Amino acid sequence: MKYRYSTQEYRGVETRAIVLLLGERKMSMISLGNSRFVFRGGFLLAVLFLFLAGAGQANAQASAQCTNQGVGNSTSGSVTWTPQFCQEFNDVALTAIDTTVWSFDVGGGGWGNNEVEVYCGPPGYVGNDSKCPNSLTTSNNAYIDGGGNLVIQAINNGGTWLSTRMKTQGLENFTYGRIEANIQVPDTTNQGLWPAFWSLGTNITTVGWPTCGEDDFMEVWSPQVLNGPGTGGNISTIHTKSTDGAGVQTNKHTFKFPTGMANNTALHKYGVIWSANMVQHYVDDPTHPFYIATISDLGAGDLWPFNASSFILLNLAVGGTLGGSPSGLASPTQPYLVDYVRQYKASAVPRPVLPAPPPITVKAGDSGGVANTSKFTPGLTSGAGFVFFSCSTNAPKSSCSVSTSDPISPFVANSSPSGAAETVTVTVTTTANSILPPFFVNPRVRFWAPIVLAQLMVSVVAFLLALRTQRRAWCHLCGMAAILILVSGALTSCGGNSPPPPPPPGNNGTPPGSYTVTVYAFTESNTSDGSNANADANVAIPLTVN
Known part of the structure; x- marks a missing residue:
């Protein structure tokens, strides 16, 4: 829920990864450029073919990685999900964590939330604190237990809490799909611990947090601190440029387990279905998300950062803004168990069928009643999930x-x-028109009107004064006033050869006319940039403004 990121630590790791990747690509290009076959068209095409084939093979290997670990397709409703990334943690006990997939944040400093732990990587990891473990044992802050789980635990070493935060940054990036982890968290009845499974935008090193975007798939802390979900639930939140630490909370984002279930007594699936302009968060059942956030939930001026790639994080924080006081914690703490972390890609969802909605006819500026709305029922394939x-x-x-x-x-x-099929209502807001009569926009009138008004006021004052003076003086004052009025009239009538006054200014509202309102639909298999041009379906509504 709060800022959990150290700019300095992330920037260093990401920069090294980028240089490495760019270096490999550069060497490949040089190799091709120096080949003696470059100047032969046939061989050049052959090299290009093999290069493209290798790229396709890399994608196949990612799926094969899952298949080799016994992970097959997953089905939710009528959507088939093909596994692309699988970390199953099925190795024998105390096998080293794969550092070609996972990197580790190291050090302390509060991590923006006044956390008290020092994060440790595996034994010998670059940057480890001197108090971090030096050998691979069950006393490590992260290890594989031999029973199919990754174990993350916090340990107090001489008054310093040690824990782990691991991530795929610079090693495995993700864009869209279904991201899911099977997790059992430690007991958070009392304060002290703050486990999370989340993601950050890969552009964090350039735009910073929270502009990069943060998506908290699973986040749990004690009810003793700001009404945390404790053992009975989960909280999911997205963070954007404007929503900052509070996150987007426009609809219910707290999940509660049914009676008799808890997050610290069994493994539960925490995940997100991530598509263009929409993220759907769920626990155990992907067909029933409890929190859905979309680009339309953001306020004016905010940015939707989730149509770009991100990386995954797993961590167990101690203390901090939401962790609370760790004074009552036993060491080592109860384990944070991770059975697996996976990413799936969705099969193509059938495109929505959008019927022709009723046209809208409205007077400019009229926002009352239903005249400015159009309502229709989209045709959606059953079991195809949610459509934005x-x-x-x-x-x-x-x-x-x-x-x-x-x-x-x-x-x-x-x-x-x-229940009944869900409906879509489109509302149009127009701006009222207000046009001044031509007389008031004539430049001569605008110039002389104040002068004439001033002369009239002088005449009135003269008349009132004359009532109190002798008759002869009264005649003089009236004569002077009459001369002033005649002069003003003559001046305002001058310029007989001047051009006609300009037309009145244009409408300052919505001009009357015929227009169009277009409705766009994005399914949960849409992996585009989220622009309207890449919607899965659209329909036009005729709009007439009077």
Whole structure:
């Protein structure tokens, strides 16, 4: 829920990874450039073919990695998910954690949240604190237990709490799909611990936090600290440039386990279905997300950072803003168990069928009643998950918004609702027009009107004074006033050959006319950049402004 990131630590690791990758690509290019076959067209094509084949083979190997570990396709509703990344932790006890997949944050300093732990990598890891373990044993802060689990635990070493934060930054990046981990967290009935499974945008080293985006798939802390979920639930949140530490909380983002279940007594699946413009968070059942956030949940000026790549983190914090006081913790703490971490890619979801919505006819500026809305029921394939809806309009000085009948998020529709098919309502907001009559925009009138008004005021004052003077003086004052009025009238009538006054200024609202409102639909298999041009379906609504 809060800022858990050290700029200095991340920047160093990411820079080394980028240099390494760029170096490898550069060497490949040099190798091709120096080849004696470059100047032969046939061999050049052969080299290019092999290069492309190798790239495709790398993708196949990623899936084979999962297959070799016994991980097959997963199905949710009518969507088939193919595993692409699998960390199963099925090695024999005390096998070293794979540092070609996982890197480690090291050190302390609070990590932006006043945390008290010092993070340790595996024994001998570069940057480890002197108090970190030097040999691979069950006293390490992270190890493989031989029973199919990664174990993360906090240990007090001479008054210093040691723990682990591991990540895929610079080694494995992810863009869209279903990311899931099977986890059992330590007991958080009392304060002290703060386990999390989350992600950060890979551009964190350039744009910083929170602009890079943070997505907390699983985050648990004690109810004694800011009403944490404790053993009975989970909290998921996304953090963006403007929402900062508070995160996007526009709909329910707390999950509660059914009676008799807890997060510290059994493994539970924590995951996100991540697609263009939408993230869906779930526990155990991906067909029933409890928290859905979309690009439409953001306020004006905010940025949606989740249409770009990210990396995964697992950590067990001690103390801090949400961890609370660790004074009551026993050492070592109860373990944070991770059975697996996976990423799946979705099969193509059938495109939504959008019927022709009713047209909208509205008077500019009129926002009352239902005249400025259009409601329709999209045709969604049952079991195809949730669909995100948005809109745009070409009417000047106007805007549109979408609201659905879904109980979780007002911007999505469920393809398999428990009741009636969910609807989409589009609302158009226009700007009223106000035009001044031509008389008031004539430049001569605007110039002389104040002068004439001043003369009239002088005449009135003269008349009132004359009532108190002798008759002869009264006649003189009235004569002077009459002369002033005549002079003003003559001046305002001058310029007979001047051009006609300009037309009145244009509408300052939405001009009357015929326009279009376009509705866009994005399914959970959409892996585009999220632009309207890449929506899975769209439909136009005729808009008439009077």
